[in-house]
Amino acid sequence: MYSTAAALTMCLGAASAKAETELTFVWHAGTCADALLEIAKDYPDESVTIVPALVPYGPEWHNKIASEFAIKGDGFDFAMWDSQSTAEFAGGGHAVKINDIFDSSDVLSSEIFPAASLSQYGEYPDNSGDFYGLPMNQDAYGLMYRQDLFDDPEEQAAFKEKYGRDLTVPETYQEAKEVAEFFTRPDEGLYGWGQMGGREYDFATTASNSFLWSFGGELYNPETYEVLGYLNSPASIDGVQAYVDMFEYGPPGSGSWGFDEVNAAFQQGQLAMAMQWFYFNGSNADPAVNKFAESTSFGILPGAIGRDGKFRRQFSVGGQGMGINKYSQKLPELVKFMEWYFQPEQQERYAAVCQTGLKAVLESDDWQGLNSYNAQFSTALQYLNDYWHLPEYPVLLDQLQEEISNAITGSKTVEEALTDAAKKHERTLQRAGYEISRSDSTPEVPDQEITPVGQDQVVPVN
Missing domain, CATH: 3.40.190.10 (Periplasmic binding protein-like II)
Known part of the structure; x- marks a missing residue:
């Protein structure tokens, strides 16, 4: 009897040592989602695990996000969506206003992202100064x-x-x-x-x-x-x-x-x-x-x-912004992860295979000289336009x-x-x-x- 109880105690202890919080994200499958997951393995807080909910690029990806919002569900905590979708999801009242995070965070602020990128991937309505997404994966x-x-x-x-x-x-x-x-x-x-x-x-x-x-x-x-x-x-x-x-x-x-x-x-x-x-x-x-x-x-x-x-x-403009599900119950844990993830060390790793939105990396000589196209990408950013933000x-x-x-x-x-x-x-x-x-x-x-x-x-x- 004692040995059974002891074994049970050991199992419970082992379970408690594992991740206590799962932060689930929706994105389309591909190189950039894989990069996020690989980097997240090194997140210092071992009680948090980043869990993917990946779908093919296209309507299924948009619809997975929209359908969860439609029922005000917490089936995911954050998502990467197209810049044009910010109006739909923020306008519907489903996305967390990032300004509130900027105001309370010692790490995240509007200044660490290019102003045009922050506007393209997260601002709604246009020219309002209200942001509902961060430039997670820029593209052009x-x-x-x-x-x-x-x-x-x-x-x-x-x-x-x-x-x-x-x-x-x-x-x-x-x-x-x-x-x-x-x-x-x-x-x-x-x-x-x-x-x-x-x-x-x-x-x-x-x-x-x-x-x-x-x-x-x-x-x-x-x-x-x-x-x-x-x-x-x-x-x-x-x-x-x-x-x-x-x-x-x-x-x-x-x-x-x-x-x-x-x-x-x-x-x-x-x-x-x-x-x-x-x-x-x-x-x-x-x-x-x-x-x-x-x-x-x-x-x-x-x-x-x-x-x-x-x-x-x-x-x-291509790529996606990162938005937060208003109905998630894990906002404090997610903000802490974001504060770690959007630091230069992590974004340099991400930018080795995808296009970061962090200004410090985008403007660095090391990144621009990393391959045969990063310098052109930096130039391309000034010529971007987008669909209706409605x-x-x-x-x-x-x-x-x-x-x-x-x-x-x-x-x-x-x-x-x-x-x-x-x-x-x-x-x-x-x-x-x-x-x-x-x-x-x-x-x-x-x-x-x-x-x-x-x-x-x-x-x-x-």
């Missing part, structure tokens, strides 16, 4: 290209003879179209350009928006909530038409691609250039993954010269995805697709209670009115 669209093709003297001579200029990494989409056309050689299994166009989640629109903004278009007027005249403005049509036209220089079927297909085609040597997230540069620079890694270079996406003669370079984002996204897909397949012209999307968006906003203040006229190039970034000359960065 970038350009990858075959340096060996660009450096080949015969290719350089042939390009110059055909186009009357040197073969260089494109700074504008007008230049990119020429380079893509030049390298498109189906008989050789080579194509000039790869980009996403899939109907799933945000595949097509993160790409098309990058063209739209660079040509001076806008998704809507955030002051008046007008969409008609903005999303289907002449400049917006120019941008999305340029995006659709680039599929001519990609492999057959590339209009339905996601990021995996872009990576595979590039790694197999089918593409001279590709539009891809910086998130994937680590694998695309790895000879074990990409047999052309040694001749792969990374750069900044082109901009465009708009119909007003102004040069603009804007592209989609709670209705999921509906607006699906409507725009549908219509951009219609333009890609040719079932509608670009103008028809954008006009139909604009009408759907205005109906969605009106049903949600927004009052649309109709202007007497709308600008041909909406960027001139909304967030002017046009410059008189092309600003080279590659």
Whole structure:
């Protein structure tokens, strides 16, 4: 009897020595989630364990978070969500306001993150100074290209003879179209350009928006909530038409691609250039993954010269912010973990494989010189733009995805697709209670009115 009781006591003692608190997070599976888990193994408080609830990238990931919030559940304690989802989750009252943590913490503050990044990944409403997320995993669209093709003297001579200029990494989409056309050689299994166009989640629109903004278009007027005249403005049509036209220089079927297909085609040597997230540069620079890694270079996406003669370079922000479930019962333990995790020592480890949001690491020479693309990423951060920061984002996204897909397949012209999307968006906003203040006229190039970034000359960065 004594021995049984003693054994039971020993078991209970052993159990109490194990983790007493589990902090569960939701994210999409991948390199960055793996990095978080690996780093968390060294968290000094052994009574706390970080537990993953990972799902594939796409709607399932968003829906897992949204469904838990819908029942005000505590099935997870924190989550990484897209920047656009902050409005939905914070606007619904489901996320912890980070300002309160900044006020009480000796470690966490707004000053340790770049102001623009903190705003993009956590501020709601825009320009309010209220934050509901931290820049956990920054990302941006970038350009990858075959340096060996660009450096080949015969290719350089042939390009110059055909186009009357040197073969260089494109700074504008007008230049990119020429380079893509030049390298498109189906008989050789080579194509000039790869980009996403899939109907799933945000595949097509993160790409098309990058063209739209660079040509001076806008998704809507955030002051008046007008969409008609903005999303289907002449400049917006120019941008999305340029995006659709680039599929001519990609492999057959590339209009339905996601990021995996872009990576595979590039790694197999089918593409001279590709539009891809910086998130994937680590694998695309790895000879074990990409047999052309040694001749792969990374750069900044082109901009465009708009119909007003102004040069603009804007592209989609990627990555995720870290938000806290308001219904979690473990906020004190989570804040302590965050105070440890967002220190430079941990973020340097994270930044070795992903893109940190900690200013001290981003600005360090060691990090910028760590690989062949970190320095470009730091430059790319200044050109980021985003979708609507509105709670209705999921509906607006699906409507725009549908219509951009219609333009890609040719079932509608670009103008028809954008006009139909604009009408759907205005109906969605009106049903949600927004009052649309109709202007007497709308600008041909909406960027001139909304967030002017046009410059008189092309600003080279590659």
